Amino acid sequence: MSDEYVSYVPNNNGRFVRYSHTRPSPSSNPLIELGPTCNNIMSSLPFFIRYIVHGVLAICFPFYSIYQGYIVLINRIHQITYPIYRAITLVSRIFTFFVQLPLKIITFCITETRTLLRNLLILLIFVGIIFALALILLNNNQLDYIKSYVQNTTDFILKKSSMI
Secondary structure (H helix, E strand, O other): OEEEEEEEEEOOOOOEEEEEEEEEOOOOOOOOOHHHHHHHHHHHOOHHHHHHHHHHHHHHHHHHHHHHHHHHHHHHHHHHHHHHHHHHHHHHHHHHHHHHHHHHHHHHHHHHHHHHHHHHHHHHHHHHHHHHHHHHHOOHHHHHHHHHHHHHHHHHHHHHHHHO
16 A cells, blocks of 8 residues: 655746655565665664675675575575485385385295294194193093184184174
8 A cells, every 4th residue: 555645846837836646655564664774774874884884784795695696506406306306215115115025025935934934843843732732631521612612713703704
């Protein structure tokens, strides 16, 4: 928004005529007012301090503009390289999942087959010993109870799995 101001300016005949013009009103954004505020502050400084400040700004400004240029350059490099980085990461993860993981599983199975079979044989021996001890030590009623319990449990598991 802008406010209307009226001033009197001389025309060609030397007479003062009414002249209306608009001047921008103060903004709610403080950054927009920063430039005029700095100009007002600079113009209100004493003469020698104003030129010292101008000298300091003249010395520092090239370094600040170089810094801004580097920031813009870094941002641009990041904008270009980030999608490439993401694509390479995706390809490496796909490679890891679809190539390395099956190779590791196959290698593990090939190298550990002997140990796996040995452990399964030990497990079967222990289960056989436990089963033989159960047959020797238990009477017929206890064996019938165990058989019915196992049968009911397996029936329940099979019915539950067929419901899904």
